[in-house]
Every structure is written in C-alpha cells, then in structure tokens.
Amino acid sequence: xxxxxxxxxxxxxxxxxxxxxxxxxxxxxxxTEDEKQFVERVLDIRVPSxxxxxxxxxxxxxxxxxxxxxxxxxxxxxxxxxxxxxxNIGFVIGPRVLVTVRFAQLTTFDDVMKRIGTDKxxxxxxxxxxxxxxxxxxxxxxxxxxxxxxTDRLSRGVFKGGLVRxxxxxxxxRRLREALESIGELADxxxxxxxxxxxxxxxxSFADDVGNEWxxxxxxxxxxxxxxxxxxxxxxxxxxxxxxxxxxxxxxxFINIQQNDLFKILTIVSVVGVPPTILVGVWGMNFKAMxxxxxxxxxxxxxxxxxxxxxxxxxWFKRHGWFD
Numbered sequence: 001x002x003x004x005x006x007x008x009x010x011x012x013x014x015x016x017x018x019x020x021x022x023x024x025x026x027x028x029x030x031x032t033e034d035e036k037q038f039v040e041r042v043l044d045i046r047v048p049s050x051x052x053x054x055x056x057x058x059x060x061x062x063x064x065x066x067x068x069x070x071x072x073x074x075x076x077x078x079x080x081x082x083x084x085x086x087x088n089i090g091f092v093i094g095p096r097v098l099v100t101v102r103f104a105q106l107t108t109f110d111d112v113m114k115r116i117g118t119d120k121x122x123x124x125x126x127x128x129x130x131x132x133x134x135x136x137x138x139x140x141x142x143x144x145x146x147x148x149x150x151t152d153r154l155s156r157g158v159f160k161g162g163l164v165r166x167x168x169x170x171x172x173x174r175r176l177r178e179a180l181e182s183i184g185e186l187a188d189x190x191x192x193x194x195x196x197x198x199x200x201x202x203x204x205s206f207a208d209d210v211g212n213e214w215x216x217x218x219x220x221x222x223x224x225x226x227x228x229x230x231x232x233x234x235x236x237x238x239x240x241x242x243x244x245x246x247x248x249x250x251x252x253x254f255i256n257i258q259q260n261d262l263f264k265i266l267t268i269v270s271v272v273g274v275p276p277t278i279l280v281g282v283w284g285m286n287f288k289a290m291x292x293x294x295x296x297x298x299x300x301x302x303x304x305x306x307x308x309x310x311x312x313x314x315x316w317f318k319r320h321g322w323f324d
Contacts, residue, residue: 098125275309
C-alpha cells in the first residue's frame with residue numbers, strides 16, 4: 001500500500017514524472033514492486049527491502065547517500081494474538097520528502113497521519129520524521145509505565161509472601177511457576193522496548209548531525225529533545241530491568257527454599273524409618289538361639305521398642321527446630 005500525504009490526489013498512478021511539490025510524506029506499507037518502482041522513479045532513490053532493514057550493524061542502519069539519509073529502526077507491533085514482536089521501519093529522508101517503508105500496521109504512524117492535514121509545524125519530510133520519532137517515544141514511555149505497574153504488582157505478591165503462603169505445596173508451586181512466566185514475559189517486553197529506544201536514539205542523533213544542511217531549527221530542537229527523552233527513558237528502563245532481575249532471583253530463591261523443605265521432609269521420614277526397620281530385621285531372623293522368643297512379654301516389648309525407636313528421632317528433630 002502506498003499513501004501520499006499533503007497531496008491533492010490519492011491515486012499515485014496519475015502522477016507523472018515529477019512529484020508534486022505539496023507532497024512531503026510517502027508511506028509504503030508492505031509495498032508492491034510497482035509502488036517501489038514509482039517512488040524510486042519520481043524521487044531518484046532506492047527503496048530498502050525488508051531484508052536490508054533487518055540488518056543490525058550500524059553501517060547498514062545509518063547511511064547517507066546523494067543528499068539522502070537512509071535510516072532504519074526497530075518498532076514493536078502486536079500480532080493477532082496480542083503478542084508483541086519486533087518489526088523494522090525504513091526512513092529515506094530528503095530535503096523535502098520523507099519516505100517510510102514498513103511491513104506492519106503501527107499505531108504511532110496512525111497518530112501522525114491524523115495530524116498531517118492540520119498540523120502546520122509539519123513543513124517538510126524532516127518534520128514528519130521528527131513527529132514519528134516523538135510518537136514512538138511517547139508510545140515507548142507508555143509501555144514502560146505499563147511494565148513498571150505490572151512489575152510493582154508482581155513485586156508485592158512476591159515479597160509479601162503471597163506466592164508461598166499456602167498449606168498446599170502444589171498450589172504454591174503453581175503460583176511460583178506462574179510468577180516465573182510473568183517475569184519472563186516482562187523481561188521479553190522490556191527487551192523489545194529497549195531495542196526500540198536504542199534505535200530511535202540512534203537515528204535521531206544521526207539525523208541531527210548529518211542533516212544540518214536542510215533541517216529546520218524547530219526540527220533540530222525537537223530531535224535534541226528526542227535524544228534527551230531516550231536517555232531518560234533508558235535510565236528508567238535500566239532501573240526496571242534491575243527490579244525484574246531482583247524479582248527473578250527472589251522467585252528462584254523461594255523455589256529453592258520450597259525444594260529444601262521437601263528434601264527436609266524426605267530426610268525426616270527416611271531417618272525415622274531406619275531404627276524400626278533395623279529392629280524388625282533383627283527379630284525377623286530365623287535363629288534357634290534367640291532369647292526374646294522365649295520371653296513371656298517378648299512380643300509387646302518388641303512392639304514398644306519399635307515404636308519408641310521411631311518416636312525418639314521425631315522428638316530429636318522437633319527439639320532442633322526441623323518442624324518450624
């Protein structure tokens with residue numbers, strides 16, 4: 001899909017060899033070959049492919065060529081199952097027109113599209129590029145706030161004993177398992193948000209440094225503000241990452257404690273059962289010369305000895321706090 005903004009016509013096929021001067025933004029969403037060839041013809045640029053946008057090295061993401069900036073940055077989109085996944089955006093910035101190449105629907109682009117017809121501050125493609133970065137920063141801040149709130153709720157559940165405060169070990173194990181899944185999800189979403197922030201900060205700084213010849217003073221100030229916002233959100237993301245790591249360590253610690261309690265129970269059971277087993281084994285031997293067989297009260301005395309040999313270890317464990 002190809003869309004032209006600030007254009008008198010929505011049909012790009014009716015445009016001749018020269019792009020109308022009022023067009024400042026061309027948005028390519030999962031473009032066809034015909035749409036790519038049209039943009040390359042009227043602007044004398046090369047439209048990046050999805051494969052080239054996915055390259056991670058800086059030399060492939062930040063390029064200047066014939067007074068054009070070729071930039072790419074990751075973004076987060078939601079799939080059909082509301083799962084967050086990374087998609088890449090390409091920006092081709094010239095003195096007048098911005099070309100964006102993407103392969104997924106993004107709410108940040110929709111927000112800027114609503115402003116393009118009425119916002120007079122969007123004077124050229126660089127202004128639109130700056131507005132897109134600002135929208136991505138706002139979206140990233142909302143995501144970090146949401147992750148921070150979920151982390152706080154999970155933290156209260158972990159450190160106030162809600163995960164392990166249960167008389168049923170199975171239920172406690174299920175809660176700990178669910179907490180681990182939640183922590184993993186938080187860490188995954190936070191990692192994606194970090195990638196987006198790093199990408200936005202990188203392209204904003206590069207555009208500010210390289211595009212000085214045709215960048216407006218207002219766009220320059222806004223790009224500098226974007227860079228500062230990225231730095232502040234990066235600090236918040238670092239603190240949130242540390243907190244998630246603390247939660248992970250705490251949950252793993254509770255799991256270890258639960259396992260130790262289980263091993264302690266097994267140890268007590270095995271130790272308590274050893275003395276009676278020895279006595280039963282001794283009196284179960286088929287020897288003729290066994291004095292206890294001729295005792296009048298040998299049978300009840302044997303039972304008393306067996307019971308006492310099981311009770312004494314229990315009392316010893318209780319005295320030393322194993323049942324606390």
